[in-house]
Every structure is written in structure tokens, then in C-alpha cells.
Amino acid sequence: MSMKATVASPKIEEKRKKNLQWSTKARNAALGSIVPIILMIAWEYLSGTGVFPPHLLPAPSIIFQSLLNMAVDGSLWGHTGITLYRLFIGFLIGTAAAVVVGAGVGYFAKAESLFDPLIQAFRSIPSLAWVPLFILWMGIGEPSKVVLIAVGVFFPVYLNIVSGIQGVDRKLIEVGKIYNFSSLKLIKRIILPAALPSFLVGLRSGLGLGWMFVVAAELMGASTGIGYLLVYGQNTYSPELIISSIVLFAILGKITDSILKGLESKALHWQDTIERKA
Template identity: 40%
Template sequence: MGERVEAWTAPAGRTREMRTRSSSGKVRAALADVAAGWLLPVAAIAVWQLAGSLGWISPEFLPTPAAIAAAFADLAANGGLLQHLGDSIRRAGIGFVFGGGLGLALGVLTGLFRRAEYVIDPSAQVLRLVPHLAIAPLIILWFGFGEVSKVVIIAAGSFFPMYVNVFLGIRQVDNKLFEVSRTLGFSRSKRVSRLILPSATPQMLLGLRTSLAVSWIGLVVAELIGSTSGIGFLINEAKQNGQPAVIFVGILIFAIVGKLLDSAVKAIERRALKWQDGYKG
């Protein structure tokens, strides 16, 4: 006569409590990671402020964090800072859309078709090695000092990271997957949409992240040459007027906005690539 064994299940209240503890533990771990990331910058700023207050560093050479914060508050109160920031973001966005979009299209084309690679890739690789500063004067000579030249400079920089990563992502798809698709009788369009592009997504997202970063960096080059608005113009004007604190404000804005853009793309990566089982460290 067999014994009846009943599975024990935790009460609903106990289960809810365990979930709450687990979520709170995750929150504490996330806060600890954030605190660790801020430890070094906060310590550097404290030492910097102390050195400036004691007169160890000349304010004309390196203004204190307090002086930079005061310059930021003054610019924000005057209303000019938001206008300059808006102009910079608009230029970077338009340049990225044109450059990154073209890089995506040509990367897919050369990745899928070998004949297109023979025609496009050699020229693209040669142009990729030309620095921004080398072509910026030529672009200004062609398009003048208006908005078009700035957008072209940004687009030229954002094109290549997207193009290269999309091309490599498609070419690095495991060939065994193609053999499986032939066995299953996939059409070419189905093979591209369900096999190639999903497999190339990690590399394509890397291209998106790098292209956005280069767009933001290219914006500095574009605005430092013949601009009348934007954060780069603000930096250039502060250099001419001998205002190092304002220069640091511009640099910090470039750094903060660039970090926010990078973090946004990283969040998209985590959501889109949850299926990847990678090393977390």
C-alpha cells in the first residue's frame, strides 16, 4: 500500500514576501554598482576643488568645480544654454539619420551581395581612413559655412561605423545556419528576415552605438569651424573671451549628453539581446 506524498507549497503571503526580498536585493545591488561608478569622479572633484581653493592651481588654467557650476547656472539663467544645446542635438540628429541610414543601407547591400562588395567596399574603406579634420575644410569650401556643411561633416563620420559593423555582422553569420535554411526550404527573403538580420543584430547594434558616438564627436568639429550657435560655438566663443569655466561647461555638456545617448543604446541592446548568454563579469 503506497504512501501518499503531497508537494508542499508556500502560502501566498510567504511567496509575495520572498519576491519582495528578491526585488529589494536587486535594487540594493544596482545602487551599489551606481555608487561604485560615482566613487572615483566624486573623489577627483573633491581633490580638484580643494586644490583650487588652496591656490595650488591657477583659476585661469583650471577653474574650480564651484566656478564651473556658477558659470553653468549663469548660462542656464540667461536662457542661451538650452538654445545652443537644442541646435547641437538637432544637427547631430539630422547628420546621424543621413549618415547612419546610408551606412545601414550600403552595409546590408554589400553584406548580402558579393558583387556589391567588390564595387562599393574598396572605395568606402579608403574614405574611412581620412580624418574628419582633413575633409572638414573641403566640405566647407563646397557647401559654405551654413547648416548643410555641418550636417555633411556629421553624416560623413557617422556613416562608416554603421557601414562596417552591419557588413561584418552579416558576413559573420554562421554558414551552418544557411545549410539548415536550405534544408527547410527557406526563400531568399525569408532567409534574410528570419536568419541573417536577427543573427547580425548584435553587431548592428554595436554599429548604432558607435555611429551615434561619432556623430556627437563630429558635431564638435562641425561647430568649432564657422558656427554661430551650438555648444561647440559656445566653447569657441569662451576661448576667444578667455572664459575657461564656460569652456568646461561646454565640455561637460558634450560628455553628459554623449553618455546619455550611449546609455540609451545600451538599454536597447539589453532588451533586444536578452536571448544572448554572455559573460557578465
């Protein structure tokens, strides 16, 4: 009997931890929804009493109805799908380029002296400044939009990788050299894993900036996408469409960031972090 209890206890403990994690997530989600709900109730009330003119700031119920209508006629899914596609491809390209360049610049001092000043100069260029150049080079098709998003994603990921690599404990590098690791193996086996926390933060920052660059990208002659809905709402003087597009950006941005945050928590479960106050 005692042997069965001993075998079962780890499973019970694991189940208890999972239930605790789910309850914590549910509590955090409930807490996080309090402020938005209060703001929407106040917004609805002020719109209903005429404090907010409906032709400038429609009530949340009108925004919801606009989104529902687009969902029913299918246009919502088409615009959302193409925007997510552009973001995903641009995010992958920008991240891949940042990993390659950032690893080299972070590890090799000569590479930093050679490339970093130019990269930092490019980083200060506003996103809209790239638009005419990319249209000239690649037209108004998908390549110019994807490349613009990749440019936006590149810089925060690059900066965090360089910072993470240069902050790696010197003792870990010395251990790799003792085992005669090549430079490539040293980067792959020691430096990149040690720089993982900074890299994951860079991914979340890059994703956030990628959403900002999506808007600029979809101003480049797009006929679909959430950014296109913004422009269409402006041209047709439809504030409910403009705000619906902004709400979509907020919701999708939050969902994608939550996905990366979940991956970050799983990848860094080994970290012994401080226990925050409730």
C-alpha cells in the same frame, strides 16, 4: 489557498527580479560616481590652494556656477538643443546609409569587392578634411553640419554590420535556403537578426564618433551649439566656458550612450552570457 499562492508566486518573483535589477543599477551608479567625486574634490582643493591657476583651470564650483548662469538665462538649453538636433539627424542618416550599404557588402561578395576598398579609403580621411569640401558644396548652414556628422556615424556602424553579417552561422543560412527565402528575405529574417549584437555595438561606436564630429561640424560657421561655445570661450579667453562646454559634451555623451546601452540590454536579453565576477 494554495491555488492563490500559486497564482501570486510568478508576480512576486517578477517583482523581486525588478527590485534586484533596480538595486543593481543603483549600486553600479554609486560605484561609478566614486572616482568622479574624488577627482572633483581633489580638483577643487588644488584650485583653492593655488596649485591650479584659476585663469587656466577654474575650480569645479566656478564651472558649476557658469553652467547654472547659462541655465537661468536660457542660453544653455538653446545651445544644447541645437547640438542634440544636429547629432540626432546626422545619426539617423548615417545609420540608415550604413545599414543599406553594410547589408549589401556583408552578404554579396561582389559588392564587397566593388565597394569596400573605396569605403575603407574614405574611412581613413580625417573629419576636418571634409569641412572645406562640405562648406563649398552646401555652405555653412545646417545641411553641411548634419552630413558631416552622418559621415562620422557611418563608418563604425558599417564596419560592425559587415563583420556581424559575415560572422553569421552558416547553418542558419542553409535553413533559410531550405525554406526558399529570397536574398532580401534572407537578409531581413535571418542575417540581420543574427548580426544584431554586432550592429548594436556599432551604433554605440557610431554615436560616440558622432559626438566627436559634432565639434568639427559646429566649427563650420555655427552661431549656436555647444561646439560654438568652445570657440566663443577660446576667443573671449574664458576657460570656465570652455570647460563647461567640455563637461556638457561628457554628460550628454554619457546619457545618450546609456540610452543605447539600455536598448542593447533589452534587445539582447535572450543571450546567455557569462556571469562576471563582482
